[in-house]
Amino acid sequence: MLSERQKKILRAVVDEYIVNAEPVGSRTVSKREDMGFSAATIRNEMADLEEMGFLEQPHTSAGRIPSQSGYRYYVDHLMVPERLKRSDLLAIRRLFTSQMDALEQTIQQTVSILSRITNYTSIMLGPELYDNKLKHLQVIPLNDRLAVAILVTDTGHVDQRQITVPEGVSLSSIEQTVNLLNTKLSGVPLYRLKRTVYKELFEELSRHVENYEYLLAMIDQMLASELESRVFTSGTTHILNQPEFKDVEKVKSLMELLEETETVTRLFTTRDTGVQIKIGYENHLEAVSHCSIVSASFLLDGRSLGTIGVLGPTRMDYQKVVSLLDVLTRDFSKHLRDLYK
Amino acid sequence: MLSERQKKILRAVVDEYIVNAEPVGSRTVSKREDMGFSAATIRNEMADLEEMGFLEQPHTSAGRIPSQSGYRYYVDHLMVPERLKRSDLLAIRRLFTSQMDALEQTIQQTVSILSRITNYTSIMLGPELYDNKLKHLQVIPLNDRLAVAILVTDTGHVDQRQITVPEGVSLSSIEQTVNLLNTKLSGVPLYRLKRTVYKELFEELSRHVENYEYLLAMIDQMLASELESRVFTSGTTHILNQPEFKDVEKVKSLMELLEETETVTRLFTTRDTGVQIKIGYENHLEAVSHCSIVSASFLLDGRSLGTIGVLGPTRMDYQKVVSLLDVLTRDFSKHLRDLYK
DNA sequence: CTTAGCACTCGAGTTATCGGAGTGCTAACA
DNA sequence: TGTTAGCACTCCGATAACTCGAGTGCTAAG
Structure with missing residues (x-):
């Protein structure tokens, strides 16, 4: 357990280091407003804090920097979510009160504003579609063998896919069948679509179309792409401003990581509600061992629909990011x- | 006019520098196969080539590196497009002979393979849609006030937009009108769509719907987004491997540039047919003053539909990239x- | 328990040193 | 006249030596 003074000092060190990215010395801390102890006292305490593992020294006779546990303690017990700037708050509100755009557009704008305010890379996963309900299914022929299949959900998401009709199947028969599917499947949630088709419509379908397997495969494919996670990114270049990324190698490994949808999804997905903070090695990945990821889910009817988050150095302005994400997920x-009710 | 020997030497210097990224000395050149002159002779010639502006010295007593004009001369007169590796050629062929995917997917794969083979960032613009013909127009209502508008072209491109129906307009009247538009406008090229609507359908429309301006505006919006240039990128991180980008600042300015669709479009667009090479300052942009852009258009009926290109350091493997782009644009x-015929 | 004082440490930044690759020039040679 | 060997010279880049100062830990006094 830390004494009040130790907390105060740890807090000061983290705050200072977040701003300046340089080891913090005892003198600097002692000079802060309402600190009221001499450098020597601070030094003793700092030595203790180091022994406890909350601070570390890059080398003897340098100041201290927070260790990973230091950040963890700070995040768990010390920081106070920052009051957002009026202008930032306004910009966010405007995002959602402006005339309703297509969802994708709103998402892109949201991610973009988040990265602009924080100056970190920001990312959004989802929203997940798999309990969206089917609204409309349609096949539009382009020529004898080519057609476009379109799927619309009740939330207005549209997926399309170009299909090549195999020899021996007529486009008209496919159209016919799709019309049937359209009336029968309307309102069925996507995740149940496949099952419904197989169980309830199998018989009927085999009466209607000579080559129904083809159709089923097509629907399968569309659903697969529909349900796979979608990642929106913004502000990738911001990390280049951080002094911890003056080394190109680090930049590279991070950039490469950001291009892997799957890894990003894994890193940002959060099970809990509320803002989640993962610091350094808590991410279990070498490339982000010097990064923190702050993320939060947005909810619909208490169900997590997707996640929005920020990637930055462990020396991140947690107070700002946390309150920002809090507001953003609420508003989103x-x-x-x-949008949907 | 350069002597044969000078050409041979310039060629050697460029070739060497492209591989090693280090100033090339006279000894190195003289030791190459079928050079057959002593280092001293080469030195004299190199001094001349420098005077003519084709080579430059980073400092006295270092080897020579090609100047921008050096690269230009090399590209215009010296290089021989390289024979592609069988495996690369095969990979490309497979791209286009595999079962036809949606165009967007093929594009993404094309760009991706280009960047993988070259190890440079690669980019594709287009394909332009504006002489695509309208195939299908449809409005799918989601609820009382929300609907999705879908536009399909004869090439299978699908654009969709969520629309909010204003007070005082009924969704059914909009659906009705869209049906009318759908039959009347089918087969009209996108770039003539607006004019056609205004000129030929104005009267008819105003009879059918109380609030047709709203519809027109919607179509306008869709077209606008339809016709704006589309940029596909791949292999952004490859530039990080180039020694000329060990400096984070350069990386940053380039990355930021790559995020500006408009600039990218401007840089890559080529008027001419065939492969175009722009070296360093020929791009008229500080951020790419140490980069070369090699790009080529792909054609349909002799018309340029879009562009595919590569961004790398001026020290680029032009011979490889040029022949690669040549094959790629032909095949595409x-x-x-x-696909369309 | 706190703090002033002080010797000590160590890295960052600067300057000095050194080796070697590469040049330009000269003179000899074909 | 063109080519080449030889050689003195240049200059970069890597390495070592040096200095400076911020910051520490320890001690002893308040």
Whole structure:
């Protein structure tokens, strides 16, 4: 257990280091407002804090920097979510009150504003579609062998796929069948679509079309791409401003990581509600061992629909990011509610 | 006019520098196969080549590196497009002979393979849609006030947009009108769509719907987004491997540039047919003053539909990139032809 | 328990040193 | 006249030596 003074000092060190990215010395700390102890006292305490593992020294006779546990303690017990700037708050509100755009556009704007305010790379996963309900299914022929299949969900998401009709199948028969599917499947959630088709429509279908397997495969494919996670990114270049990324190698490994959808999804997905913070090695990945990821889910009816988050150096402005994400997920959840109800 | 020997030497210097990224000395050149002159002779010639502006010295008593004009001369007169590796050629062929995917997917794969083979960042613009013909227009209502508008072209491109129906307009009237538009406008090229609507359908429309301006505006919006240039990128991180980008600042300015669709479009667009090479300052942009851009258009019926290109350091493997782009644009053009005819 | 004082440490930044690759020039040679 | 060997010279880049100062830990006094 830390004494009040130790907390105060740890807090000061982290705050200072977040701003300046340089080891913090005892003198610097002692000079802060309402600190009220001499450098020597601070030094003793700092030595203790180091022994406890909250601070570390890059080398003897340098100041201290927070260790990973130091950040963890700070994040768990010391920091106070920052009051957002009016202008930032306004910009966010405007995002969601402006005339409703297509969802994808709103998402892109959201991610973009988040990265602009924080100056970190920001990422959004989802929103997940798999309990969206089918609204409309349609095949539009382009020529004898080519057609476009379109799927619309009740939330207005559209997926399309070009299909080549194999020899021996007529486009008209496919159209016919799709029309049937369209009326029968309307309102069925996507995740149940496949099952419904197989179980309830199998018989009927085999009466209607000579080559129904083909159709089923097509629907399968569309669903697969529909349900796979979608990643939106913004502000990738911001990390280049951080002094911890003056080394090109680090930049490279991070950039490469950001291009792997799957890894990004894994890193950012959060099970809990509320803002989640993962610091350094807590991410279990070498490339982000000097990064922190702050993320939060947005909800619809208490269900997590997707995640929005920020990637930055462990020396991150947690106070700002946390309150920002808090507001953003709230507003985005509300936006989704407005949009779909 | 350069003597044969000078050409041979310039060629050797460029070739060597492209591989090693280090100033090339006279000894190195003289030791190359079928050079057959002593270092001293080479030195004299190199001094001349420098005077003519084709080579430069980073400092006295270092080897020579090609100047921008050096590269220009090399590209215009010296290089011999390289025979592609069988495996690369095969990979490309497979791209286009595999079962036809949606165009967007093929594009992404094309760009991706280009960057993988070259190890440079590669980019594709287009394909332009504006002489695509309208195939299908449809509005799918989601609820009382929200709907999705879908536009399909004869090439299978799908654009969709969520629309909010304003007070005082009924969704059914909009659907009705869109049906009318759908039959009347089918087969009209996109770039003539607007004019056609205004000129030929104005009267008819105003009879059918109380609030047709709204619809027109919607179509306008869709077209706008339809016609704006589309940029596909791959292998952004490859530039990080180039020694000329060990400095983070350069990386940053380039990355930021790559995020500006408009600039990228401007840089890569080529008027001419065939492969175009722009070296360093020929791009008229500080951020790419140490880069070369090699790009080529792909054609349908002799018309340029889009561009595919590569961004790398001026010290680029032009011989490889040029022949690669040559094959790629040919094959892609052919693919488009197959797809749409 | 706190703090002033002080010797000590160590890295960052600067300057000095050194080796070697590469040049330009000269003179000899074909 | 063109080519080449030889050689003195240049200059970069890597390495070592040096200095400076911020910051520490320890001690002893308040």
